[in-house]
Amino acid sequence: MHWTTIVLATETAQEGGLFAFDATLPLMALQFVILVAILNAVFYKPLSKALDERDDYIRTTDRSARERLSKAKQLAEQYDKELASTRKQAQETIAAAREDARQIANGQIAEAQQEAIRAKEKAAAEIEQQKQAAMAELEQQVDVLSRQILEKLLGSELVKS
Template identity: 40%
Template sequence: MPYSLITLSTTEPAGGLFDLNATLPLMAIQILILMVVLNSVFYKPVTNILDERNEYIKQSLTTAAENLKRANELTDRYGQIELAEARKSAQNIINQTKKKTQEEVTNSIKDVQTQIDIMILDASNELNAQKERALKNLEDQVDLLSQEIKSKLLTRQAI
């Protein structure tokens, strides 16, 4: 015999969504047992693994912070050493430049002094030559004047 919808609904016991019979406390006990089993089998190992992972992360962060601190110190030291070397190098360059400049100035002064000495010598020679020409010219004029005086004296004595 086939069952119809009407016959099925009449065969079900009357009640609501939850029946308050012996299955409800049994289900509650099963849930509590499941919670205890899950807690001991699954949650505690997972919690332990998470705690170990957190501890490892803390240790890694601490180590990383220490390494970063050491790296910063080394960078500072290296920077100071590099800065000191750069200063020494710059000071050497400055000293070399000063030395070259002083040598160039000294050489220039020597060259100018040599040129001045040559110019003084040339001027002295020129002055001596002019002096000799002036003296010769003066001697010639003295001779001419002497000749004129002599000739005038002779012409006066002759008169």
């Protein structure tokens, strides 16, 4: 710095000091108040309004999200209950179908066994009938052969009686 600048600053400080309390102070205060009013109207109020709207939007969205989450949880619980009920019904239906199939199979097996027994009895009866017929035929043949043998041995005149 030069000596002239320091001297000039010293002279200015001695005349009015750092602050001059003349008509400029109220004018500067008035300008400050006007600036604050303009900033408030142009900048702070719209900014405050935007921040309030954003807060309202966030609160509304948060409330809505909480309600949806709660509803989703309730629906999930309801679906889980319905799924458990459906599974239980399906298992009961499967068990009933298995029991029915087992009863049908047992009935068919019993019927097949009865039919096999009837077929066996019928076959045994046919065999017995054929046996009786064969025995009767054999008896006739034995009688005929016995008579022929007797006729040959004794003669035909003695056997006829």
